[in-house]
Amino acid sequence: MKGYPCYATSRSRQRGSVLVICMVMAALGTIGVAAWFSLLDARSHQVEATFNALERRVALKNSRALAYQAIYTKHLHSNASLAADTVYTLPGGKGKATVRAFSVVPLKSNTSGPPSRNGATPGSSNTTAVALDLSDGVSETRWTFQLRNTHPALAGDLLTLHSPVTPASKAPLVSGSLRVKGRAVFMDAILADVSSGIKADEFILPNSIVGSTTFSTTADVATLPLNYPLYLRTTGDIGGTAAYKGELEVVSFSANPQNSYEARMAIPSTATLNGSSKQGNSSGTKNRTSTTDESAVLAMIASSPPQTVADELSKQSNLSSTILIAAIQKNNPVLSDSQLLQIFDAQTTVPNDALTELIAKLDETFLTPAIDAGYTDFNYRNGTQFNTNGNGKVKIWLDRSEITQIVVTGVTELTLFGQSNASRASAAATFPPLLVLVDNRGGGVLSKIQFRHVNQRPFVLVIVAAPNAPVVAKASFSAKSAFPEWRAIIDLQNTGLDFDAAQVSGARIIGGIRGNHRVLVSSGTVTLEREFKNITALMPLLSRDAWIEAARN
Amino acid sequence: MKPYRQTRTGGYTLIEALVASSILLIGISAAASLSLSFITQEEITERSVKAFNYLDNATSLYQAGVDKSKIAGLLPAEPVVTALTFMDRTINASNLGSLPSVLISVTYTSTGATNTSAASLWTGGKKDTTRTVSVEVVRTARTLNGPLPRVDTFD
Numbered sequence: 001m002k003g004y005p006c007y008a009t010s011r012s013r014q015r016g017s018v019l020v021i022c023m024v025m026a027a028l029g030t031i032g033v034a035a036w037f038s039l040l041d042a043r044s045h046q047v048e049a050t051f052n053a054l055e056r057r058v059a060l061k062n063s064r065a066l067a068y069q070a071i072y073t074k075h076l077h078s079n080a081s082l083a084a085d086t087v088y089t090l091p092g093g094k095g096k097a098t099v100r101a102f103s104v105v106p107l108k109s110n111t112s113g114p115p116s117r118n119g120a121t122p123g124s125s126n127t128t129a130v131a132l133d134l135s136d137g138v139s140e141t142r143w144t145f146q147l148r149n150t151h152p153a154l155a156g157d158l159l160t161l162h163s164p165v166t167p168a169s170k171a172p173l174v175s176g177s178l179r180v181k182g183r184a185v186f187m188d189a190i191l192a193d194v195s196s197g198i199k200a201d202e203f204i205l206p207n208s209i210v211g212s213t214t215f216s217t218t219a220d221v222a223t224l225p226l227n228y229p230l231y232l233r234t235t236g237d238i239g240g241t242a243a244y245k246g247e248l249e250v251v252s253f254s255a256n257p258q259n260s261y262e263a264r265m266a267i268p269s270t271a272t273l274n275g276s277s278k279q280g281n282s283s284g285t286k287n288r289t290s291t292t293d294e295s296a297v298l299a300m301i302a303s304s305p306p307q308t309v310a311d312e313l314s315k316q317s318n319l320s321s322t323i324l325i326a327a328i329q330k331n332n333p334v335l336s337d338s339q340l341l342q343i344f345d346a347q348t349t350v351p352n353d354a355l356t357e358l359i360a361k362l363d364e365t366f367l368t369p370a371i372d373a374g375y376t377d378f379n380y381r382n383g384t385q386f387n388t389n390g391n392g393k394v395k396i397w398l399d400r401s402e403i404t405q406i407v408v409t410g411v412t413e414l415t416l417f418g419q420s421n422a423s424r425a426s427a428a429a430t431f432p433p434l435l436v437l438v439d440n441r442g443g444g445v446l447s448k449i450q451f452r453h454v455n456q457r458p459f460v461l462v463i464v465a466a467p468n469a470p471v472v473a474k475a476s477f478s479a480k481s482a483f484p485e486w487r488a489i490i491d492l493q494n495t496g497l498d499f500d501a502a503q504v505s506g507a508r509i510i511g512g513i514r515g516n517h518r519v520l521v522s523s524g525t526v527t528l529e530r531e532f533k534n535i536t537a538l539m540p541l542l543s544r545d546a547w548i549e550a551a552r553n
Numbered sequence: 554m555k556p557y558r559q560t561r562t563g564g565y566t567l568i569e570a571l572v573a574s575s576i577l578l579i580g581i582s583a584a585a586s587l588s589l590s591f592i593t594q595e596e597i598t599e600r601s602v603k604a605f606n607y608l609d610n611a612t613s614l615y616q617a618g619v620d621k622s623k624i625a626g627l628l629p630a631e632p633v634v635t636a637l638t639f640m641d642r643t644i645n646a647s648n649l650g651s652l653p654s655v656l657i658s659v660t661y662t663s664t665g666a667t668n669t670s671a672a673s674l675w676t677g678g679k680k681d682t683t684r685t686v687s688v689e690v691v692r693t694a695r696t697l698n699g700p701l702p703r704v705d706t707f708d
Contacts (some may be wrong), residue, residue: 033587040591047598047605051686054609058688061616068693070649089647094689229618232695269557548695 009171018240046280061134062095067132067145068548070099075130076106076147076546077242079258082130096135104128107236107259107546110539113148117551121148121231123155124535126544146549151542153512154535158182158528159200160517161193163246165470165494172196176521179218181529182512185230187246197521206230206246218527233547235259248516250543251439251464251493259543260492261437261462261491265407271385275410275444280356281403283383288351290320290471301326310339314346324354328361337362337371341378350382360389364415364452375421392444398457399424401431405541408436410444412547418455418479418486425456429487433458433534435541441466446495449475451507454484458534459511460541464493470517472496477507477524485510489531489538492517499526597663600633601684604661607631608686612657615639616692621655635683636660644691658687 066088073083082101089096091303104111106128113127128147152160158181161173172192179201186193189205195213203215203225215223234242236256238249249255253262273279301309301323313319313327327335327343335343344350344358359379364372385400398404399419408414416436419425434457439445441464459526465471475497477484482505490497492515501507501524511531513519531538565573588690607628614624621639637659644654663684 029584033584036591037587040594043598044594047601050602050605054605054612055688057609058612058616058690061612062689062691065616065691066646066649066652068695069646069652069691072693073649086648088649089705090644090691092689094644095646095691 020401033303038242038507056136056138059093060134060141062090063134063136064143064550066090066095066502067097067134067143068550070097071130071145071147071548072232072242072244075099076548077236077244079105079107079236079256081105093135093137096140097134098133098140100131100133102130105258107149107256107544109147109149110399113146116148116549121150121155121157121547121549124539125150125155126539134472142553144551144553146551148549149544149546151489151539151544152185152419152514153531154539156182156530157514158512158530159184159187159198159519160512160514161186161189161519162248162514163188164518165248165467165516171348171518173517174198174407174519177522177525178499178519178521181218182529183226187230193549202226204230205230231547233545235543235545244369248493248514250491251437251441251462256543257547261435261543264435264541264543265405265437266539267405267536270405270407271403273386273394273406273408274387275388275394275408275412276390278356278360278388278390280352280359280387281385282350282352282379283353283402284349284355285351287321290322294320294323297323298326301330302332306330306339310335310342313343317346317348319343319347321324321351324350325357328354328357337375338488339365341371341374342467345374345378355382355384356387356389359384359387359395360391360393364450373420376417379417380420380424394438398434398455398459399428399431401428403434404432405435406437407439409439411438411440411446412444413448413450414438414446415450415452416455416461418451418453419457419485420453420480425454428455428457429533431457433460433537433541435460436462438463439473440464440495445469446473447471447472448474449497451475451477451479451484451486453479454481455486455488457487458538458540459486459488460491462491462493462543463495465495469493470496472498472518472520474498474500475501476503478503482506483508487531487534489512489513489514489542490533491543492519496520498522500524501526588629593664596665600661600663600684603631603633604659604684604686607634607637607661608657608659608688610694611637611659612688612690615655615657615690618692618694631661633661634659635662642689643678644689646691654689654691656687658685660685 038333075117081103082099085098085100087098109126109128111126113125130145130147132143132145134143134356164173174193175196178198183202183204184198184200185307189209191209191211191213199216199218201217205225215225217223230272231243234244235248235250236259237243238247238255243249251261253260257263309327328340340358362375383400384397385403386406387395391412394408394411395415396406397417419428438446446463484504485508487510489511490513495516496518498520500522506525506527508527508529512527512528611624614622614627625637640656642654642656643651646652660683663682664680669675
């Protein structure tokens with residue numbers, strides 16, 4: 001009796017326990033299934049969010065592409081700033097770029113920029129910093145686009161060859177012993193260009209070339225061209241459209257008022273010369289007239305032997321222009337170079353008209369070393385700056401600080417006088433930069449350039465010919481030094497140079513060369529080295545390239 | 554009085570056992586079906602992620618400037634993807650006008666089934682079921698590239 005209720009109670013509890021266990025297990029199972037379901041649901045949402053994230057990334061990249069497109073199309077090359085914020089939008093939230101207003105024309109900016117972040121264009125550069133807001137479809141991110149500019153030579157591109165002015169020519173753009181102690185940039189290269197002797201520490205080519213060749217550094221070590229692309233860059237407009245395909249237009253004001261050498265020359269201190277008319281300038285007076293009757297002296301010049309004329313006239317130190325010119329023009333027989341110098345050396349000052357005649361008569365190419373030295377000193381004493389003889393021969397003396405900008409037209413031969421000794425070179429290194437524009441677009445075929453002595457003055461030489469009449473001029477060096485150093489940045493538009501360094505062991509150009517025609521070395525070696533000293537002084541004079549560097553703030 | 558209760562404690566009736574078994578079977582079947590659905594969903598999810606990543610990479614390559622004909626070859630093989638297509642279009646941008654754009658599409662199989670029935674179908678879905686995802690992309694050439702006239706002429 002006593003046990004039954006106990007048994008019954010226990011049995012009943014056992015059945016209840018089973019139910020509880022079942023319910024607990026069911027509850028746990030439900031929780032587990034619910035957790036699993038929740039997990040899978042979360043996973044599904046995550047995947048959905050992945051696609052949303054992808055769409056936002058694409059939208060952001062679209063916005064960035066839109067910003068690049070807007071700046072390339074409207075701003076980077078143009079002569080305009082941006083007065084008001086401008087919004088560029090793609091439909092459906094696929095992209096949106098807001099370009100904030102900026103006040104400085106990109107190609108005119110002289111504000112030194114922060115260091116390059118991508119390394120593609122090392123060295124100094126100026127920048128116009130443009131703020132942009134790029135949308136990813138949900139929110140916006142602030143970016144800064146640096147619209148940079150510099151002359152390629154100052155950025156380490158010591159040889160930059162744009163798309164050639166004669167694309168149908170099979171002749172190589174470069175040949176001979178040309179050494180580039182920096183980067184050689186070809187914007188449109190073929191095999192012949194890079195296999196004709198050039199050696200450069202770095203090469204960069206935008207296009208692949210067919211055929212095999214070996215690229216060598218200046219240390220004769222085999223190298224490969226850089227494997228990153230050449231950033232899209234422009235010198236401005238050409239033919240009314242933006243130049244982004246390697247075209248070169250750095251001279252014409254009408255095409256590029258923001259970046260042309262003509263624009264830089266449009267200041268009152270610029271001297272102008274025409275090779276077809278006699279003209280010269282020095283520290284002397286324009287001319288010197290006589291207050292007395294000079295007929296007896298003129299008769300003596302006409303009738304006396306040359307040495308007698310030289311001896312008599314050199315006793316005077318203030319001869320008139322008439323007398324001096326008569327001595328130069330005496331032709332029966334003519335006075336020798338030394339006899340002429342004897343007369344002119346005796347003058348306290350030499351009037352410009354007589355000096356112009358003298359310089360036109362003496363050709364440095366044929367002077368003996370002694371006479372050449374005397375002639376050099378004579379010109380230095382007289383402050384000779386520039387001279388044309390009327391037959392297209394133009395001579396410019398770089399050791400005159402009075403001249404800073406010269407435009408010469410109609411030039412057939414150009415002689416550039418540097419500094420003949422170390423002290424003059426040291427003095428010239430402190431002079432303001434000299435910009436010379438040889439403009440033959442209106443006529444004149446430049447056939448010869450002479451680089452005489454050495455040059456330490458900051459110097460920019462720009463030569464331009466008509467695009468339908470490109471020329472290759474001979475360029476020779478003569479100096480006492482076996483390795484004359486010419487500090488020069490040379491821009492060649494529709495003009496090539498054929499260097500002849502036979503008279504020296506090897507010529508060095510401290511600066512660089514940019515052009516769209518041939519750069520040859522037919523004799524000797526020409527080495528391009530980087531200009532480090534005068535970047536700040538040179539930059540305002542130079543026509544630049546512009547490109548974009550973008551960075552998220 | 555008490556003996557009747559003692560007989561009920563001897564066990565469960567057949568009916569009870571059958572009912573309990575039926576309920577258990579229904580539960581197991583439901584759980585199995587749910588598992589199948591969940592596994593199917595997970596498979597679709599995983600394949601979708603792979604396809605999205607593939608599309609992401611293709612888009613990045615395109616926007617980086619890679620020729621679209623070379624993109625499929627540059628990407629590692631992705632078994633779930635059956636097609637990568639680039640459709641040239643134009644898109645109108647305010648203040649810029651019409652710009653070229655490309656609709657990049659990735660088509661992928663959303664199921665791992667190899668047959669339409671039988672054991673291989675256990676993860677659900679038809680074996681031929683595909684899905685396509687697309688994005689419209691704009692890019693700007695930021696590097697100097699050819700062909701330029703001289704290259705055309707001599708190379």
